[in-house]
Amino acid sequence: MTTTAKALSLKSNLLYQVAKYAWEGTLYQKNQEITDLLHEEYKDHYTRKQVANQIRIAMGLPPHDSEQITGENDEEALMGLSYEPVWVTDSSICQKCDKEHRDCIAACDAHAISADSEGHIIIDKEKCLGDGHCVQACNFGALAENSQFVPLIKLLKETKDPIYASIAPAFAGQFGENVTAGKLRSALKKIGFTEVVETALYADLLTMKEALEFDEHVKDEHDFLITSCCCPVWIKLIENKYPELVEKISPSVSPMIASGRIIKKFEPNAKVVFIGPCIAKKQEIMLPELKGAIDFVLTFKELNAIFEAAGVNPVEEADHENAQASWGGRVYGRTGGVSGAVAATVERLVPKKVQKLRSLKVDGVLEIQKLLEQLKTSGLKNANFIEGMACKGGCVGGPGRLITPEAGTNQVNQYGDASVAKTPVENPEVYTILARFGHSHTDTVPPLTGESPISQLLGRHLGPNK
Template sequence: MNSTALNLKSRILYHVAKSAWEGTLFERREEICEMVSKEFQDQTTRRYVANQIRMAMGLDPHNDDHVLNDYDEEALMGMASEPTICVNSDACQMCPEGEGRCEMACPLHAITRDELGKVSIDQEKCMGEGHCIKECSFGALGEKSQFIPLIKLLKEQKGPVYASIAPAFVGQFGSDVTPGKLRSALLTLGFTDMLETALYADLITMKEAFEFEDHVKTAHDFMFTSCCCPVWIKLIENKFPDLIEHISPSVSPMIASARVIKQFEPEAKVVFIGPCIAKKSEALLPDLKGAIDYVLTFQELATIFEAAEIDPVVQDDHEKAIASWSGRVYAYTGGVSAAVDATLKKLIPHHSQKLVPIKVDGIPDCQKLLEEIRKGQLNANFVEGMACKGGCVGGPGRLLSPEQGQKFVSSYGNASPAHTPVENPQVYGILARLGHENEASALTGTSPMAELLARKLGQ
């Protein structure tokens, strides 16, 4: 039995998604397990396949040949529980001796292997970025999927369900799949509409510019941007708690999109779709929970399209472009810094302290920079960190290489008629609907809009 034969994750995801779409998952779950595992004809592989199906259904692995326990069906109807990254230890025992790529891929040494070859994850150390999953040749490491209750929601059509799609989406589903075609495909799937998370990045960019004005008054002040990466923030919280006070009190664009949408339509459900596995954990954080209802990766969405027999390439092109260049370039390293810098110059051109950014990506480099900051070796006043190399376009749930992803995003960003949120009428439309017409400064302080877009770290 070899690793190529056992790497069944994509096949299992497809069968689970297709059965869920057809409404036959609970009847067919054991059949899927039997169908996939019968080519190997051994109990260990059946248990491995059963656990792969469980993870695809949003459940933890267990030590049983059957897919579901007595109470699993009820658990399936909600958002997946923590931890979102889990390990199927039975499969790990079949990993070739000395391979262990998952262990080497974890910069935080959260993955260990015992004398029997079973892998375990130290959840205290794990930051949930998920690159270990791509390194596992057996598919034994995986993130819990949330598309079972989402598919049920889309099929029932009981209320509005919005897709908030990450700035990194451009080109991910093929060079011929325009933003308008992807929007049409999501509407065909049952979503009420597709909205660019980049529009809400515009709102956060404007907020970050004002936060910079408020917090950076002297040459010794500095600010961590909290805009995009939950792993970056978790890293500071867990390993550098003395630096928490320098984190901007802004939610991520993902959370901002859901909170704003639900201000307009309280009964709406919001699904974030992006390249990031860690967003699944971010949505479950106590101070953020309830904003985002489900999180899908681009890989999971591609599987649902296949299962539902929806080809985005042949859809009508109905684009609803609403974000500026600044919001769209959040997708790659340095984009947030560039967006805030450009916006600050438009909003507050005479601010006493010029924005001096520093950007870093990859957890090892993020940790190194934070150590330098702790030692007083920072020569910047605006610090942008991304856990994935290349930024969000390098996330483990992507469909393109980071280089390809950045190329598509750059082109799409440059095509926007607005360079910053200051020139984007959509931003002022949101502010007006929320009672802050032409009052961008209301994004900070204690105003209702500021509270809507803020989180309270370290409390």
């Protein structure tokens, strides 16, 4: 087995073992047994301290300089969330890596990773975008993303409050081609979720909002709008390195945040868990202006580990679909989905719009940085709506995925095409939400801009825990 395969095998095995004991309620008592088991299997490649820290991170705890997993104050800290997107589990293991070509450094387009004179890896937290691709690139498993699935298991097994799963559009095909949306919904309810909603439904609402904003702000060939949907890395790059472009960003939250805010508006005691392929989402929910909307973020890989630990196989579950989103909302999961959805919605809402939407879409951190440099220096000539995705292929290329970006794109397109509604304008579920805010289906303009309650929930300007 290659070193890379060993690293991937350790990660998968570790997630399963931690999830298994967490599901049984014995993780805190048996975590040392997991260290012994995994170190014995992988001892030629991993130190005991590294395995212990991998387990700590999976438990929601920061790494430390010990072969022991937990300390006296750690049990109380298990429900805490960390702002750190990526941890170095054991920098001494990095000395085994090729000094001339380190895969983690090559994978970090933000240039946030370096090595000191002794070969230890260092992450510059100021530069780190939190996309998590360095974790996937590390051949020795010395890097690990912050995990929240252990406290989530505790929540699923103990809370009396309703728990909603907001499942990202990129879910299509992730758990097998034969795992339909209805089967996945049944599997999630079996492990303790009260209900499952498509994040794509809330993408529908934001699509309408951005279509109206495009009509309002893009008046001539010199105007353009930057979409703020989906990708927190895209927005972070603009805010940190190109502040002069911030005024061009649509003042909207991501569909993930919108789903949590709207659900909690009507069920204040509800807990909302976002499930998707994105590691950066774990950092997004901790931002002060967004905090409180989403309680936990789970990657598809982490959810798969929980299914295995709980003995739940989604393909064997009943197919009870609760279809909610249009084609437009569902294709948000791949490159071009946001701009395609907004363009189709502009045509429906503002058919006589003189300044037609002309989109420019880029994916990958290097490509979006090139585009932002171009916007900064020479502006934009051939487009007026800009979509950026940090991962190649869009969200389907996120590091928490289970299938290739190409397969993910194909599955997302198929699921999108299966929707009855092409755009949110034809989606009755959108008007059901608007009606709960007191708005009629016959309103001339949907109340998604201005200061209406629903518009406020969809805007970034709300404070924490609103």
